[in-house]
Amino acid sequence: MHDTTAMLIELGAVILGLGILGRLAGRVGFSPIPLYLLAGLAFGHGGILPLQASEEFIATGAEIGVILLLLLLGLEYSASELVTNLKTQYPSGAVDFVLNAVPGAAAALILGWGPVAAVALAGVTWISSSGVIAKVLGDLARLGNRETPVVLGVLVIEDLAMAVYLPILTALLAGVSLAGGTITLLISLGTVGAVLYLALRHGRLISKAVSSDNAEMLLLVVLGLTLLVAGIAQELQVSAAVGAFLVGIALSGEVAEGASNLLTPLRDLFAAVFFVFFGLSTDPADIPPVLVPALILAVVTALTKIITGWYAARRAGIGTRGRWRAGGTLVARGEFSIVIAGLAVGVEPRVGPLATAYVLILVIIGPLAARWTEPLARRLTRRPANPAPAAAPEAERADAVHTAT
Numbered sequence: 001m002h003d004t005t006a007m008l009i010e011l012g013a014v015i016l017g018l019g020i021l022g023r024l025a026g027r028v029g030f031s032p033i034p035l036y037l038l039a040g041l042a043f044g045h046g047g048i049l050p051l052q053a054s055e056e057f058i059a060t061g062a063e064i065g066v067i068l069l070l071l072l073l074g075l076e077y078s079a080s081e082l083v084t085n086l087k088t089q090y091p092s093g094a095v096d097f098v099l100n101a102v103p104g105a106a107a108a109l110i111l112g113w114g115p116v117a118a119v120a121l122a123g124v125t126w127i128s129s130s131g132v133i134a135k136v137l138g139d140l141a142r143l144g145n146r147e148t149p150v151v152l153g154v155l156v157i158e159d160l161a162m163a164v165y166l167p168i169l170t171a172l173l174a175g176v177s178l179a180g181g182t183i184t185l186l187i188s189l190g191t192v193g194a195v196l197y198l199a200l201r202h203g204r205l206i207s208k209a210v211s212s213d214n215a216e217m218l219l220l221v222v223l224g225l226t227l228l229v230a231g232i233a234q235e236l237q238v239s240a241a242v243g244a245f246l247v248g249i250a251l252s253g254e255v256a257e258g259a260s261n262l263l264t265p266l267r268d269l270f271a272a273v274f275f276v277f278f279g280l281s282t283d284p285a286d287i288p289p290v291l292v293p294a295l296i297l298a299v300v301t302a303l304t305k306i307i308t309g310w311y312a313a314r315r316a317g318i319g320t321r322g323r324w325r326a327g328g329t330l331v332a333r334g335e336f337s338i339v340i341a342g343l344a345v346g347v348e349p350r351v352g353p354l355a356t357a358y359v360l361i362l363v364i365i366g367p368l369a370a371r372w373t374e375p376l377a378r379r380l381t382r383r384p385a386n387p388a389p390a391a392a393p394e395a396e397r398a399d400a401v402h403t404a405t
Helices: 002-027 033-043 055-075 079-110 115-126 130-139 148-174 178-210 215-235 240-250 253-280 288-315 320-329 335-344 351-381 394-404
Strands: none
Touching (some): 002 033, 002 055, 002 253, 033 253, 033 351, 055 130, 055 240, 079 115, 115 148, 115 335, 115 351, 130 320, 148 288, 148 320, 148 335, 178 215, 178 240, 178 253, 215 240, 215 253, 288 320, 288 351, 320 351, 335 351
16 A cells, blocks of 8 residues: 555656646747656656656556557558658668668777677667657647658658667677577568558558547557557567557548547657656766767767758758758657667676767757757858748748748
Protein backbone atom coordinates (compact mmCIF):
# COMPACT_ATOMS: atom_id res chain seq x y z
CA MET A 1 0.00 0.00 0.00
CA HIS A 2 2.84 2.39 0.85
CA ASP A 3 4.56 1.71 -2.51
CA THR A 4 1.32 2.32 -4.40
CA THR A 5 0.69 5.56 -2.52
CA ALA A 6 4.23 6.79 -3.21
CA MET A 7 3.89 5.89 -6.89
CA LEU A 8 0.60 7.78 -7.21
CA ILE A 9 2.06 10.84 -5.49
CA GLU A 10 5.16 10.81 -7.72
CA LEU A 11 3.16 10.26 -10.90
CA GLY A 12 0.73 13.01 -9.98
CA ALA A 13 3.57 15.41 -9.28
CA VAL A 14 5.34 14.49 -12.54
CA ILE A 15 2.23 14.88 -14.72
CA LEU A 16 1.21 18.13 -13.01
CA GLY A 17 4.74 19.45 -13.45
CA LEU A 18 4.67 18.53 -17.14
CA GLY A 19 1.41 20.38 -17.56
CA ILE A 20 2.87 23.50 -15.96
CA LEU A 21 6.02 23.31 -18.09
CA GLY A 22 3.94 22.77 -21.23
CA ARG A 23 1.80 25.84 -20.49
CA LEU A 24 4.94 27.88 -19.78
CA ALA A 25 6.48 26.78 -23.09
CA GLY A 26 3.25 27.58 -24.93
CA ARG A 27 3.17 31.08 -23.46
CA VAL A 28 6.57 31.89 -24.95
CA GLY A 29 6.01 29.99 -28.22
CA PHE A 30 8.66 27.37 -27.41
CA SER A 31 8.65 23.58 -27.74
CA PRO A 32 8.26 21.95 -24.29
CA ILE A 33 10.60 19.04 -25.13
CA PRO A 34 13.83 20.61 -23.71
CA LEU A 35 11.98 21.52 -20.51
CA TYR A 36 10.73 17.92 -20.14
CA LEU A 37 14.30 16.65 -20.55
CA LEU A 38 15.74 19.07 -18.02
CA ALA A 39 12.99 18.11 -15.57
CA GLY A 40 13.96 14.46 -16.02
CA LEU A 41 17.60 15.28 -15.33
CA ALA A 42 16.65 17.15 -12.17
CA PHE A 43 14.67 14.21 -10.76
CA GLY A 44 16.65 11.27 -12.16
CA HIS A 45 19.64 9.32 -10.86
CA GLY A 46 22.08 11.84 -9.41
CA GLY A 47 19.55 14.66 -9.68
CA ILE A 48 18.11 16.95 -7.05
CA LEU A 49 15.32 14.65 -5.86
CA PRO A 50 15.43 11.19 -7.51
CA LEU A 51 12.13 9.45 -8.19
CA GLN A 52 12.04 5.80 -7.17
CA ALA A 53 8.52 4.45 -6.68
CA SER A 54 7.27 5.42 -10.15
CA GLU A 55 10.41 4.71 -12.18
CA GLU A 56 9.24 1.37 -13.59
CA PHE A 57 5.85 2.76 -14.57
CA ILE A 58 7.47 5.78 -16.26
CA ALA A 59 9.82 3.45 -18.21
CA THR A 60 6.82 1.52 -19.56
CA GLY A 61 5.02 4.77 -20.32
CA ALA A 62 8.06 5.99 -22.24
CA GLU A 63 7.95 2.89 -24.49
CA ILE A 64 4.25 3.50 -25.14
CA GLY A 65 5.03 7.15 -25.89
CA VAL A 66 7.44 6.29 -28.71
CA ILE A 67 4.96 3.75 -30.12
CA LEU A 68 2.10 6.28 -30.14
CA LEU A 69 4.28 8.99 -31.70
CA LEU A 70 5.15 6.72 -34.60
CA LEU A 71 1.60 5.34 -34.92
CA LEU A 72 0.12 8.80 -35.38
CA LEU A 73 2.93 9.71 -37.75
CA GLY A 74 1.97 6.68 -39.86
CA LEU A 75 -1.73 7.61 -39.79
CA GLU A 76 -0.89 10.80 -41.68
CA TYR A 77 0.11 8.85 -44.82
CA SER A 78 -1.14 5.92 -46.85
CA ALA A 79 0.89 2.88 -47.91
CA SER A 80 1.06 4.11 -51.50
CA GLU A 81 2.41 7.47 -50.33
CA LEU A 82 5.03 5.64 -48.28
CA VAL A 83 6.20 3.62 -51.28
CA THR A 84 6.28 6.75 -53.45
CA ASN A 85 8.37 8.56 -50.82
CA LEU A 86 10.79 5.65 -50.60
CA LYS A 87 11.20 5.54 -54.38
CA THR A 88 11.83 9.26 -54.67
CA GLN A 89 13.84 9.79 -51.48
CA TYR A 90 16.31 6.89 -51.52
CA PRO A 91 19.16 9.08 -52.91
CA SER A 92 18.53 11.45 -50.00
CA GLY A 93 18.68 8.47 -47.65
CA ALA A 94 22.09 7.54 -49.05
CA VAL A 95 23.35 11.12 -48.61
CA ASP A 96 21.93 11.11 -45.09
CA PHE A 97 23.84 7.95 -44.20
CA VAL A 98 27.18 9.16 -45.57
CA LEU A 99 27.01 12.67 -44.08
CA ASN A 100 25.82 11.65 -40.63
CA ALA A 101 27.15 8.14 -39.95
CA VAL A 102 30.74 8.85 -41.01
CA PRO A 103 31.39 11.54 -38.32
CA GLY A 104 30.30 9.14 -35.56
CA ALA A 105 32.43 6.30 -36.86
CA ALA A 106 35.42 8.62 -37.29
CA ALA A 107 35.03 9.97 -33.74
CA ALA A 108 35.06 6.45 -32.25
CA LEU A 109 38.18 5.52 -34.21
CA ILE A 110 39.95 8.76 -33.26
CA LEU A 111 39.14 8.07 -29.60
CA GLY A 112 40.64 4.58 -29.99
CA TRP A 113 37.46 2.63 -29.24
CA GLY A 114 37.77 0.13 -32.08
CA PRO A 115 35.66 -0.85 -35.12
CA VAL A 116 32.64 -2.28 -33.25
CA ALA A 117 32.26 0.90 -31.22
CA ALA A 118 32.67 2.84 -34.49
CA VAL A 119 29.69 1.00 -36.00
CA ALA A 120 27.65 1.77 -32.88
CA LEU A 121 28.55 5.47 -32.71
CA ALA A 122 27.87 5.78 -36.45
CA GLY A 123 24.29 4.70 -35.75
CA VAL A 124 23.99 7.14 -32.85
CA THR A 125 24.90 10.10 -35.06
CA TRP A 126 23.07 8.87 -38.16
CA ILE A 127 19.48 8.39 -36.96
CA SER A 128 17.25 11.40 -36.33
CA SER A 129 14.60 11.12 -33.66
CA SER A 130 11.25 10.34 -35.30
CA GLY A 131 9.55 10.83 -31.93
CA VAL A 132 10.99 14.28 -31.25
CA ILE A 133 10.51 15.41 -34.85
CA ALA A 134 6.90 14.21 -34.92
CA LYS A 135 6.24 16.24 -31.76
CA VAL A 136 8.02 19.31 -33.12
CA LEU A 137 6.11 19.20 -36.42
CA GLY A 138 2.87 19.14 -34.47
CA ASP A 139 3.96 21.90 -32.09
CA LEU A 140 4.96 24.16 -35.00
CA ALA A 141 1.80 23.30 -37.02
CA ARG A 142 3.88 22.12 -39.98
CA LEU A 143 2.21 18.79 -40.72
CA GLY A 144 0.62 20.34 -43.83
CA ASN A 145 3.77 22.06 -45.12
CA ARG A 146 5.13 21.09 -48.52
CA GLU A 147 8.49 20.05 -47.07
CA THR A 148 6.98 17.78 -44.41
CA PRO A 149 6.55 14.72 -46.70
CA VAL A 150 10.24 15.09 -47.58
CA VAL A 151 11.20 15.11 -43.90
CA LEU A 152 9.01 12.08 -43.25
CA GLY A 153 10.49 10.32 -46.27
CA VAL A 154 13.99 10.66 -44.82
CA LEU A 155 12.74 9.52 -41.39
CA VAL A 156 10.98 6.49 -42.87
CA ILE A 157 14.13 5.44 -44.72
CA GLU A 158 16.11 5.79 -41.48
CA ASP A 159 13.55 3.86 -39.43
CA LEU A 160 13.34 1.06 -41.99
CA ALA A 161 17.14 1.00 -42.20
CA MET A 162 17.12 0.18 -38.50
CA ALA A 163 15.59 -3.18 -39.45
CA VAL A 164 18.91 -3.91 -41.18
CA TYR A 165 21.30 -2.01 -38.92
CA LEU A 166 20.18 -3.22 -35.49
CA PRO A 167 20.52 -6.96 -36.26
CA ILE A 168 23.98 -6.34 -37.73
CA LEU A 169 25.06 -4.30 -34.70
CA THR A 170 23.65 -6.89 -32.29
CA ALA A 171 25.55 -9.65 -34.08
CA LEU A 172 28.81 -7.66 -33.98
CA LEU A 173 28.40 -6.87 -30.29
CA ALA A 174 27.62 -10.49 -29.43
CA GLY A 175 30.43 -11.81 -31.61
CA VAL A 176 28.08 -14.28 -33.31
CA SER A 177 28.96 -16.07 -36.50
CA LEU A 178 28.19 -14.72 -39.96
CA ALA A 179 25.48 -17.35 -40.38
CA GLY A 180 23.75 -16.37 -37.13
CA GLY A 181 23.80 -12.69 -38.02
CA THR A 182 22.47 -13.41 -41.50
CA ILE A 183 19.51 -15.38 -40.12
CA THR A 184 18.60 -12.54 -37.75
CA LEU A 185 18.82 -10.03 -40.59
CA LEU A 186 16.63 -12.15 -42.88
CA ILE A 187 13.98 -12.49 -40.17
CA SER A 188 14.00 -8.73 -39.66
CA LEU A 189 13.71 -7.93 -43.36
CA GLY A 190 11.01 -10.56 -43.83
CA THR A 191 8.93 -9.06 -41.04
CA VAL A 192 9.10 -5.54 -42.50
CA GLY A 193 8.35 -6.86 -45.98
CA ALA A 194 5.33 -8.86 -44.78
CA VAL A 195 3.80 -5.90 -42.94
CA LEU A 196 4.38 -3.59 -45.91
CA TYR A 197 2.76 -6.15 -48.24
CA LEU A 198 -0.30 -6.41 -46.00
CA ALA A 199 -0.54 -2.61 -45.78
CA LEU A 200 -0.31 -2.17 -49.56
CA ARG A 201 -2.49 -5.08 -50.68
CA HIS A 202 -4.98 -5.42 -47.86
CA GLY A 203 -4.98 -2.02 -46.14
CA ARG A 204 -8.65 -1.44 -46.95
CA LEU A 205 -9.64 -4.81 -45.48
CA ILE A 206 -7.64 -4.04 -42.31
CA SER A 207 -9.27 -0.62 -42.02
CA LYS A 208 -12.72 -2.16 -42.54
CA ALA A 209 -12.07 -4.79 -39.87
CA VAL A 210 -10.88 -2.17 -37.38
CA SER A 211 -13.60 0.39 -38.19
CA SER A 212 -16.29 1.07 -35.59
CA ASP A 213 -18.89 3.77 -35.02
CA ASN A 214 -18.26 3.42 -31.31
CA ALA A 215 -15.32 5.62 -30.28
CA GLU A 216 -14.46 3.40 -27.31
CA MET A 217 -14.29 0.25 -29.44
CA LEU A 218 -12.20 2.00 -32.12
CA LEU A 219 -9.74 3.26 -29.50
CA LEU A 220 -9.35 -0.16 -27.87
CA VAL A 221 -8.93 -2.06 -31.14
CA VAL A 222 -6.43 0.37 -32.71
CA LEU A 223 -4.37 0.74 -29.53
CA GLY A 224 -4.40 -3.00 -28.85
CA LEU A 225 -3.44 -3.86 -32.44
CA THR A 226 -0.61 -1.31 -32.37
CA LEU A 227 0.89 -2.57 -29.12
CA LEU A 228 0.57 -6.18 -30.28
CA VAL A 229 2.30 -5.55 -33.62
CA ALA A 230 4.98 -3.40 -31.94
CA GLY A 231 5.73 -6.16 -29.44
CA ILE A 232 5.91 -8.85 -32.12
CA ALA A 233 8.14 -6.61 -34.24
CA GLN A 234 10.48 -6.10 -31.28
CA GLU A 235 10.60 -9.85 -30.70
CA LEU A 236 11.52 -10.40 -34.37
CA GLN A 237 14.46 -7.96 -34.13
CA VAL A 238 12.53 -5.09 -35.75
CA SER A 239 12.06 -1.84 -33.84
CA ALA A 240 8.73 -1.55 -32.02
CA ALA A 241 8.52 2.02 -33.35
CA VAL A 242 8.78 0.74 -36.95
CA GLY A 243 6.02 -1.78 -36.23
CA ALA A 244 3.77 0.97 -34.87
CA PHE A 245 4.52 3.18 -37.87
CA LEU A 246 3.55 0.39 -40.27
CA VAL A 247 0.25 -0.13 -38.41
CA GLY A 248 -0.50 3.56 -38.96
CA ILE A 249 0.34 3.19 -42.64
CA ALA A 250 -2.03 0.19 -42.95
CA LEU A 251 -5.01 2.19 -41.63
CA SER A 252 -6.59 4.76 -43.91
CA GLY A 253 -9.68 6.85 -44.56
CA GLU A 254 -12.20 7.52 -41.81
CA VAL A 255 -10.57 4.93 -39.53
CA ALA A 256 -7.24 6.76 -39.63
CA GLU A 257 -8.90 10.12 -39.04
CA GLY A 258 -11.01 8.83 -36.15
CA ALA A 259 -8.11 6.99 -34.53
CA SER A 260 -5.91 10.08 -34.84
CA ASN A 261 -8.47 12.27 -33.08
CA LEU A 262 -8.91 9.75 -30.28
CA LEU A 263 -5.24 8.97 -29.74
CA THR A 264 -3.73 12.47 -30.00
CA PRO A 265 -4.27 13.40 -26.31
CA LEU A 266 -2.98 9.98 -25.24
CA ARG A 267 0.06 10.42 -27.48
CA ASP A 268 0.85 13.82 -26.01
CA LEU A 269 0.70 12.44 -22.46
CA PHE A 270 2.94 9.43 -23.06
CA ALA A 271 5.29 11.36 -25.35
CA ALA A 272 5.91 13.79 -22.49
CA VAL A 273 6.59 10.81 -20.23
CA PHE A 274 9.10 9.49 -22.78
CA PHE A 275 11.13 12.70 -22.75
CA VAL A 276 11.06 12.83 -18.96
CA PHE A 277 12.22 9.21 -18.74
CA PHE A 278 15.12 10.00 -21.05
CA GLY A 279 16.27 12.61 -18.58
CA LEU A 280 15.54 10.39 -15.57
CA SER A 281 17.81 7.64 -16.90
CA THR A 282 20.77 10.00 -17.24
CA ASP A 283 23.16 10.72 -14.38
CA PRO A 284 24.22 14.37 -14.68
CA ALA A 285 27.65 13.47 -13.23
CA ASP A 286 28.45 11.38 -16.34
CA ILE A 287 28.05 14.30 -18.72
CA PRO A 288 30.90 16.79 -17.91
CA PRO A 289 33.83 14.44 -18.78
CA VAL A 290 32.51 13.83 -22.30
CA LEU A 291 30.90 17.20 -22.88
CA VAL A 292 33.58 18.63 -25.19
CA PRO A 293 33.73 15.71 -27.69
CA ALA A 294 29.93 15.39 -27.54
CA LEU A 295 29.53 19.11 -28.27
CA ILE A 296 31.95 18.97 -31.22
CA LEU A 297 30.17 15.92 -32.62
CA ALA A 298 26.78 17.59 -32.09
CA VAL A 299 27.80 20.74 -33.96
CA VAL A 300 29.24 18.78 -36.88
CA THR A 301 26.26 16.45 -37.26
CA ALA A 302 23.71 19.23 -36.75
CA LEU A 303 25.23 20.91 -39.80
CA THR A 304 25.31 17.67 -41.79
CA LYS A 305 21.62 17.03 -40.98
CA ILE A 306 20.72 20.53 -42.15
CA ILE A 307 22.59 19.81 -45.39
CA THR A 308 20.74 16.49 -45.70
CA GLY A 309 17.32 18.13 -45.31
CA TRP A 310 18.22 20.95 -47.67
CA TYR A 311 19.38 18.46 -50.32
CA ALA A 312 16.30 16.22 -49.93
CA ALA A 313 13.91 19.17 -50.19
CA ARG A 314 15.77 20.56 -53.20
CA ARG A 315 15.40 17.21 -54.99
CA ALA A 316 11.67 17.38 -54.33
CA GLY A 317 11.36 20.85 -55.85
CA ILE A 318 10.73 22.65 -52.56
CA GLY A 319 11.55 26.36 -52.38
CA THR A 320 14.51 27.77 -50.48
CA ARG A 321 12.61 28.53 -47.30
CA GLY A 322 11.17 25.01 -47.16
CA ARG A 323 14.64 23.53 -47.73
CA TRP A 324 16.01 25.28 -44.67
CA ARG A 325 12.99 24.28 -42.61
CA ALA A 326 13.45 20.65 -43.66
CA GLY A 327 17.13 20.75 -42.69
CA GLY A 328 16.49 22.29 -39.30
CA THR A 329 13.70 19.83 -38.52
CA LEU A 330 15.99 16.80 -38.96
CA VAL A 331 18.59 17.90 -36.40
CA ALA A 332 17.16 16.21 -33.29
CA ARG A 333 18.44 12.79 -32.17
CA GLY A 334 16.66 10.70 -29.58
CA GLU A 335 15.18 7.27 -28.96
CA PHE A 336 17.06 5.19 -31.55
CA SER A 337 20.39 6.76 -30.61
CA ILE A 338 19.84 5.84 -26.96
CA VAL A 339 18.81 2.28 -27.89
CA ILE A 340 21.98 1.87 -29.95
CA ALA A 341 24.17 3.29 -27.18
CA GLY A 342 22.50 0.98 -24.66
CA LEU A 343 23.41 -2.03 -26.78
CA ALA A 344 27.01 -0.87 -27.19
CA VAL A 345 27.94 -0.11 -23.57
CA GLY A 346 28.64 -3.77 -22.86
CA VAL A 347 31.53 -3.69 -25.34
CA GLU A 348 32.66 -0.08 -24.92
CA PRO A 349 31.24 1.54 -21.73
CA ARG A 350 32.42 5.00 -22.76
CA VAL A 351 29.92 5.04 -25.64
CA GLY A 352 27.03 5.43 -23.15
CA PRO A 353 27.94 8.77 -21.51
CA LEU A 354 29.12 10.26 -24.82
CA ALA A 355 25.92 9.24 -26.60
CA THR A 356 23.80 10.54 -23.72
CA ALA A 357 25.50 13.94 -23.71
CA TYR A 358 25.35 14.06 -27.51
CA VAL A 359 21.64 13.26 -27.64
CA LEU A 360 20.82 15.66 -24.82
CA ILE A 361 22.54 18.47 -26.69
CA LEU A 362 20.76 17.75 -29.97
CA VAL A 363 17.38 16.99 -28.47
CA ILE A 364 17.50 20.46 -26.92
CA ILE A 365 18.96 22.13 -30.02
CA GLY A 366 16.65 20.20 -32.37
CA PRO A 367 13.38 22.04 -31.62
CA LEU A 368 15.29 25.34 -31.70
CA ALA A 369 16.86 24.47 -35.06
CA ALA A 370 13.46 23.47 -36.48
CA ARG A 371 12.08 26.90 -35.57
CA TRP A 372 15.05 29.16 -36.29
CA THR A 373 17.14 27.63 -39.11
CA GLU A 374 15.03 29.13 -41.89
CA PRO A 375 14.74 32.68 -40.44
CA LEU A 376 18.45 32.69 -39.57
CA ALA A 377 19.45 31.48 -43.05
CA ARG A 378 17.24 34.14 -44.62
CA ARG A 379 18.82 36.83 -42.49
CA LEU A 380 22.37 35.67 -43.21
CA THR A 381 21.75 35.54 -46.96
CA ARG A 382 19.81 38.82 -46.77
CA ARG A 383 16.98 37.45 -48.87
CA PRO A 384 13.64 39.26 -48.61
CA ALA A 385 11.03 37.41 -46.57
CA ASN A 386 8.45 37.53 -49.42
CA PRO A 387 10.18 37.83 -52.80
CA ALA A 388 8.16 39.22 -55.69
CA PRO A 389 6.32 36.45 -57.56
CA ALA A 390 7.79 37.48 -60.89
CA ALA A 391 11.34 37.07 -59.59
CA ALA A 392 10.83 33.81 -57.73
CA PRO A 393 11.02 30.30 -59.15
CA GLU A 394 7.78 28.36 -59.36
CA ALA A 395 8.67 26.11 -56.42
CA GLU A 396 9.60 29.13 -54.29
CA ARG A 397 6.31 30.91 -55.07
CA ALA A 398 4.31 27.81 -54.17
CA ASP A 399 6.25 27.41 -50.93
CA ALA A 400 5.68 31.03 -49.98
CA VAL A 401 1.96 30.80 -50.70
CA HIS A 402 1.64 27.62 -48.62
CA THR A 403 3.52 29.17 -45.71
CA ALA A 404 1.32 32.25 -45.82
CA THR A 405 -1.82 30.15 -45.65
